[in-house]
Structures are given as C-alpha cells and as structure tokens.
Amino acid sequence: MMHVKEIMNTDVTTILPSTLVREAAQIMRDQDIGFLLIADDNTLVGTVTDRDIVTRGVSQVNDLSEISVDEVMTVKVLACHEENTIEEVAVLMNDEQIQRMPVFNDENTLVGVVSIGDMAQHLNSVQVGQALKGIKEGVHTTH
Numbered sequence: 001m002m003h004v005k006e007i008m009n010t011d012v013t014t015i016l017p018s019t020l021v022r023e024a025a026q027i028m029r030d031q032d033i034g035f036l037l038i039a040d041d042n043t044l045v046g047t048v049t050d051r052d053i054v055t056r057g058v059s060q061v062n063d064l065s066e067i068s069v070d071e072v073m074t075v076k077v078l079a080c081h082e083e084n085t086i087e088e089v090a091v092l093m094n095d096e097q098i099q100r101m102p103v104f105n106d107e108n109t110l111v112g113v114v115s116i117g118d119m120a121q122h123l124n125s126v127q128v129g130q131a132l133k134g135i136k137e138g139v140h141t142t143h
Contacts, residue, residue, distance in 0.1 A: 001085045001086075002085065003082065003083055003084065003085055003086070004080055004081070004084050004085070004089055004112075004114050005083065005103070005111070005112070007114065007118045007121075007122060008082070008103045008111070008112035008114040008118065009113050009118065010111065010112045012037060012102075013027060013033070014036070014037045014039040014110075015036050015038055015039075015048075015069065016038070016039070016040065017038050017040050017046070017068065017069060017070035017073070018068050018070065019038075019068060019069050020065070020067065020068055020069070021048075021064045021067045021068065022064055024053065025053055028050055034049055034050040035048075035049050035050075035099075035100045035113070035115075036048050036049075036069075037102055037113070038069055038073050039110075044077055044110060045070075045075065046070070046077060047073060047077055047100075047102075048072060048073045049074070052072050052073060052074060053072060056071075056072040078092065078096055078098060078101060080092065080102075080104075080114065081103070081104055082105050082111055082112070086114075086119045086122055086123060089101060089114060089119065090123055099115055099116045099117075100113055100114070100116075101113065101114050101115075
C-alpha cells in the first residue's frame with residue numbers, strides 16, 4: 001500500500017488570516033494553484049480555495065479590495081497523517097467532499113498537501129471515479 005508521504009506535494013504555501021483576498025488570488029494565479037493554507041503563529045486555522053473566493057467573496061461583497069481571507073476561509077480543516085494510505089485518504093475526501101488535504105507528521109508539523117489529482121495516478125480507476133463522484137455531487141460549504 002502506498003502512503004500519502006510518497007505522493008504529497010511538499011511545496012506548501014501558507015498565508016496569514018489578515019492577507020487580503022486580492023493578494024491570495026494573486027498568489028494562486030502566480031503559483032497556478034487553487035488552494036492556500038492559512039496559518040497564524042504556525043497553527044493551521046483555515047484554508048481558502050479559488051471557489052471560496054468566488055462563492056463567499058465575489059458573490060457576496062461588492063468590493064474585495066479590503067476583505068481579508070479570514071472572512072471567506074473554511075475553518076473546518078480536515079487533515080491527514082503522512083503515514084495514512086492513499087486509499088484511506090481517498091475515502092475521507094469522498095466522504096467529506098473535498099479535493100485537497102493538509103498532511104501532518106508525528107510532531108503535528110505541516111509537511112505537505114495531497115490532492116485527489118495526486119492520488120489519481122496511483123489508485124485504480126474505480127477508486128478515483130468513486131472519490132470524484134462523491135466530491136462533485138456534494139457541495140462543500142463549511143465556513
């Protein structure tokens with residue numbers, strides 16, 4: 001069985017809760033990513049996705065220029081351990097309807113991020129299909 005640590009992305013970008021939504025969007029654009037982790041004093045306090053910016057920001061606020069990410073972020077952060085198998089994490093992502101997950105080690109240190117795309121290369125097509133179906137059918141609106 002393959003473990004998350006074998007496939008996770010270790011190049012993780014974190015931002016502060018006070019970061020402006022505009023700045024977060026620019027970071028996402030510049031790094032070609034759709035997900036940022038939000039940390040305060042080295043503690044993970046939330047995540048923000050490009051979808052969060054659209055559904056909680058653009059659609060609800062006329063002027064995003066002074067809105068900080070703590071106003072649009074998801075605070076219920078589901079994470080996994082680097083020793084979890086990719087099958088375990090795929091099931092969790094399916095159940096919780098999420099596409100990306102922070103990864104921690106035994107010292108509770110953030111060591112990476114794993115996505116359904118990372119796992120797709122290593123799971124069989126049935127497992128990937130089930131995970132994606134669960135993610136696409138649900139609407140993840142935790143705030």
